[in-house]
Amino acid sequence: MAIIVNLDVQMAKRKMSLTELAERLDMSMTNLSLLKNGKVKGIRFDTLNALCAVLECNPGDLLSYVPDSEGGV
Secondary structure (H helix, E strand, O other), X not given: OOEEEOHHHHHHHOOOOHHHHHXXXXXXXXXXXXXXXXXXXXXXXXXXXXXXXXXXXXXXXXXXXXXXXXXXX
């Protein structure tokens, strides 16, 4: 996938555990872990907004684009 999730980087910058982030977002640990590990196909804007608010960052701090070597979309 060409979109990389950098959630772990932002959590480390704020010394925040997955448990603490899940509690502050009122989100399940399972869903947050799947997101953190890039195992999801999409993210709702509401979730992205909440992550940015709690982690005090911008969407671009959480997501980055890396072109696939295959060149397809």
